[in-house]
Amino acid sequence: MSLSHALLGLLALAPASGYELAKEFEGDIGRYAWQAGHTGIYPELAKLAERGLVQVTEHGPRGRRTYDITAAGRQELRSWLLSPAERGGTVRNEQVLRMFLISALEPADARRMLQGIAERTAQDAAELRGVLAKGADPGRGARAGFGLLAAEFGLRQYDAVHEWALWALDQIPEDAQAVAAPTVRGLV
Amino acid sequence: MSLSHALLGLLALAPASGYELAKEFEGDIGRYAWQAGHTGIYPELAKLAERGLVQVTEHGPRGRRTYDITAAGRQELRSWLLSPAERGGTVRNEQVLRMFLISALEPADARRMLQGIAERTAQDAAELRGVLAKGADPGRGARAGFGLLAAEFGLRQYDAVHEWALWALDQIPEDAQAVAAPTVRGLV
DNA sequence: TATCGACATGTCAACTATGAAATGTCACTG
């Protein structure tokens, strides 16, 4: 399962509680790579602890348990990351699915959607660029490296989608009545 | 659920049997957007038919049932695509997760992974470019528009990841012992 | 000191998805 490896990866950067990890998944990692809520995280941490891949290193206030990765956990993570990496693995992205299905819309609607995408990606990219420019740590302390790589990845992703949307707009005739390339079975 | 919308979208482009739809998910849509196997598709088609969003338009050999989208189905699809589109939606991508977790590796391993990514994305992009150059239909007949948009999306995706990997390689000191930027807690 | 919001974990039912296995048809080829 990928969630377990995501947790190992985060803990490999710095020890954390389940609560903190849940927060982490609300950031870039949850936006681009893998989502998880606390309801899935806590039980998974328990399983990892059982398998000796992580361990509780600190009991804090409010029943807080700080987990850290073990040597065995690092080994497991490393072998997973360096292994096959072969074919796809899980892929599930609702936003991208929407983009793919654009061709199912009539040209006018399709253009509307693409324009929305172009705008949103431009905004998102600008915002991210702003955060990065501020030199502001894009990823708290110990996860600085992670945050940088992730932020740059996100940035390039936004730019790529933005450019794609502009290109796609160019492919679809402005005049809904037009003939041209992208043959689409219109609405009824 | 997104699967239902994915099916509506594909059927909006052309009628198809569950078997054909399953094949479709092995292509670009499954690679970038949404995975599904036939075991999930058949029951979902039945549910959609029950809700009147699709209907069987033809009974072929071997019990084949060709489905087509209905007017109600088109409406549902359109409103889903044009609606909010707001916050994320489901995101789950094992490959991207691997990229994010690279920072958890020691520099030497990280560089190895990044090099692998750079190579693979270059290959994939080249292959796709080849297919597109051949003018070969990148998406059979009725789905030509879909295939084009998807192929171009994939191409830009590969290029973006490729460039990112090269950038990331530049961030990680070649000398495993080096100091520099991306602070990483090394292997034990 | 009462209250509020962030911190922190947990349970559970419902839903979704995946893999293995089964079953049978049809077209083609040797």
Place this chain on the structure above:
DNA sequence: CAGTGACATTTCATAGTTGACATGTCGATA
């Protein structure tokens, strides 16, 4: 005409995910 491979669907047990609900602590502030 037997065999093979693509076509085509189904069932089912297991595993993974989500949302709703529950519970309680701690620190700051009004």
